[in-house]
Amino acid sequence: MATPxxxxxxETWQFPLGxxxxxxxxxxxxxxxxxxxxxxxxxxxIALALYLRVQPILASKPxxxxxxxxxxxxxxxxxxxxxxxxxTLWVTGLAMFIAVPPxxxxxxxxxxxxxxxxxxxxxxxxxxxxxxxxVVFGIWGILTVVxxxxxxxxxxxxxxxxxxxxxxxxxxTGYGVLAGSLVLAVMVFPIIIAVAEEVIRAAPQGLREASLxxxxxxxxxVKHVVLKHSLAGVMAAVVLGFSRAxxxxxxxxxxxGNMPKVPHSIFDAAYPLTALIANNYGEMMSIPLYDAxxxxxxxxxxxxxxxxxLASRLVLVRLVRQA
Amino acid sequence: MKRRKAxxxxxxxxxxxxxxxVLGSLALxxxxxxxxxxPALNLAMLTQTPKGGYYLGKEGGxxxxxxxxxxxxxxxxLLSLVASLPIALYLQIYATRSQMGELARLALDVLWGIxxxxxxxxxxxxxxxxxxxxxxxxxxxxxxxxxxxxxxxxMDEAIAVVPSALKEASLxxxxxxxxxAGKVIxxxxxxxxxxxxxxxxxxxxxxxASVLFTAGYTDRLPDSLFSPAASLxxxxxxQLGTPFPAVxxxxxxxxxxxxxxxxxxxxLARKLAGRLNTHIVR
Numbered sequence: 138m139a140t141p142x143x144x145x146x147x148e149t150w151q152f153p154l155g156x157x158x159x160x161x162x163x164x165x166x167x168x169x170x171x172x173x174x175x176x177x178x179x180x181x182x183i184a185l186a187l188y189l190r191v192q193p194i195l196a197s198k199p200x201x202x203x204x205x206x207x208x209x210x211x212x213x214x215x216x217x218x219x220x221x222x223x224x225t226l227w228v229t230g231l232a233m234f235i236a237v238p239p240x241x242x243x244x245x246x247x248x249x250x251x252x253x254x255x256x257x258x259x260x261x262x263x264x265x266x267x268x269x270x271x272v273v274f275g276i277w278g279i280l281t282v283v284x285x286x287x288x289x290x291x292x293x294x295x296x297x298x299x300x301x302x303x304x305x306x307x308x309x310t311g312y313g314v315l316a317g318s319l320v321l322a323v324m325v326f327p328i329i330i331a332v333a334e335e336v337i338r339a340a341p342q343g344l345r346e347a348s349l350x351x352x353x354x355x356x357x358x359v360k361h362v363v364l365k366h367s368l369a370g371v372m373a374a375v376v377l378g379f380s381r382a383x384x385x386x387x388x389x390x391x392x393x394g395n396m397p398k399v400p401h402s403i404f405d406a407a408y409p410l411t412a413l414i415a416n417n418y419g420e421m422m423s424i425p426l427y428d429a430x431x432x433x434x435x436x437x438x439x440x441x442x443x444x445x446x447l448a449s450r451l452v453l454v455r456l457v458r459q460a
Numbered sequence: 461m462k463r464r465k466a467x468x469x470x471x472x473x474x475x476x477x478x479x480x481x482v483l484g485s486l487a488l489x490x491x492x493x494x495x496x497x498x499p500a501l502n503l504a505m506l507t508q509t510p511k512g513g514y515y516l517g518k519e520g521g522x523x524x525x526x527x528x529x530x531x532x533x534x535x536x537x538l539l540s541l542v543a544s545l546p547i548a549l550y551l552q553i554y555a556t557r558s559q560m561g562e563l564a565r566l567a568l569d570v571l572w573g574i575x576x577x578x579x580x581x582x583x584x585x586x587x588x589x590x591x592x593x594x595x596x597x598x599x600x601x602x603x604x605x606x607x608x609x610x611x612x613x614x615m616d617e618a619i620a621v622v623p624s625a626l627k628e629a630s631l632x633x634x635x636x637x638x639x640x641a642g643k644v645i646x647x648x649x650x651x652x653x654x655x656x657x658x659x660x661x662x663x664x665x666x667x668x669a670s671v672l673f674t675a676g677y678t679d680r681l682p683d684s685l686f687s688p689a690a691s692l693x694x695x696x697x698x699q700l701g702t703p704f705p706a707v708x709x710x711x712x713x714x715x716x717x718x719x720x721x722x723x724x725x726x727x728l729a730r731k732l733a734g735r736l737n738t739h740i741v742r
Contacts, residue, residue: 259479264726356471411577415577439574442578
């Protein structure tokens with residue numbers, strides 16, 4: 138078979154500059170190093186750019202008022218982030234509460250119990266789940282989760298446990314914290330599973346064998362030996378899931394109800410920071426300090442996610458180096 | 461003895477239940493989108509731009525959003541490719557086992573975790589400074605930032621599996637590191653690199669929050685880099701926002717279109733990686 142043209146081209150191809158080869162190498166390294174460095178600087182640059190735009194509102198209002206005031210009234214110059222921060226925490230917290238047990242159990246199953254074939258069969262589907270766009274999660278939320286909350290969870294849970302304030306429902310629709318959390322929980326499944334499975338699998342085989350040889354059952358081995366060994370990494374996986382849920386916008390925006398009030402029950406509507414930015418960015422230019430306030434919300438998101446992400450990545454990097 | 465077995469049994473059941481929950485939710489999502497999207501889908505939706513009064517239930521389709529999304533994600537993928545490939549090569553060839561390489565990887569991972577709405581806000585800030593209006597170019601820049609860490613880390617991982625003997629052989633024959641990178645590594649890892657590109661493209665095409673303020677929205681096809689561009693996720697979002705059931709139906713159909721595009725890309729990436737891998741020298 139004749140060599141195809143592109144092969145021939147590739148084999149005789151020269152770097153276009155008529156430079157000395159060693160010089161080309163040095164130049165290539167220089168360009169690549171600078172690109173890498175610039176990318177590394179992107180995080181501080183983004184933070185700084187946002188900070189500069191937030192500066193006006195920080196200069197004119199005390200930070201405590203911004204963070205702890207409950208009144209959000211841009212036209213009157215009142216920018217209290219409290220309901221949005223609490224709304225974010227409610228939705229994210231409940232989502233993690235729902236998502237962590239099944240994700241970890243699935244990760245343990247895939248890492249410890251499943252055969253190579255089952256793992257190969259299941260993992261592509263988990264990757265598919267990770268690839269579904271967030272708007273599609275939102276549509277699913279509206280079509281399936283919200284009606285479920287309205288017709289099943291609210292009458293059931295609210296009727297039975299309605300005497301506890303956490304489960305009291307005076308929200309006639311299904312749009313609220315619970316719906317947002319359920320959608321978010323499904324969105325973070327693949328992240329927690331992927332990272333946790335990798336970490337659990339990285340536990341040394343000798344540990345398992347020692348435990349099994351002493352007569353422990355499979356589950357005892359997992360519980361007392363493997364999980365203990367990979368605890369830090371599993372925590373890191375959960376934290377990664379948390380920061381993903383914390384910054385998720387479109388899907389949450391579509392199902393949480395978007396009322397700027399502090400929620401008191403899992404059926405109440407909430408208004409997370411991400412939804413606040415997305416809903417109001419278009420009209421902010423005409424009102425003084427409005428853009429600074431919205432970018433402030435973005436800065437809060439960035440800083441929180443940055444801290445959590447950095448912490449869990451450092452743990453994971455150390456674990457990988459150990460293994 | 462009995463308790464231990466019972467506990468083992470209990471947790472096995474819990475694990476099975478968890479698998480059902482996780483895989484079941486994927487099935488439920490796909491079923492919901494298919495079931496509600498398919499009846500509303502028709503050819504006119506895919507081949508026409510919206511006619512006047514589209515959001516009141518009038519004629520037309522979402523061609524503007526489909527084309528806009530392809531332009532946005534395509535441009536962003538090209539732009540981030542220009543940066544990602546050199547970065548991945550640098551990390552694997554010049555900065556092997558260096559402190560700086562590890563730091564760069566950490567930076568990329570952190571970038572990966574930044575919420576897309578923050579990229580949107582940053583992109584918008586950038587555009588205000590440059591005096592740009594919402595446009596295709598603005599959306600491409602914001603999306604490229606979002607795709608960059610995904611693609612660079614994917615390529616980094618793909619290149620990492622190249623056997624070091626291959627690199628050493630090339631270097632021993634007198635090739636410079638740059639020549640090794642361009643003529644040996646890139647060709648050896650082509651399928652892996654392509655997979656990374658496709659995955660980043662898929663992520664870009666599905667993201668709404670970053671293009672919300674940067675790309676704008678329009679009913680027409682974009683004719684230059686400086687005109688606003690529609691995108692599928694936003695088309696879905698806006699159609700859903702109207703009070704008319706007929707228009708909302710179209711949002712479901714649009715979601716189906718987006719899901720099909722994204723899942724096809726993801727399956728294609730997997731298939732390509734699997735098939736082309738067999739030609740790699742091990």
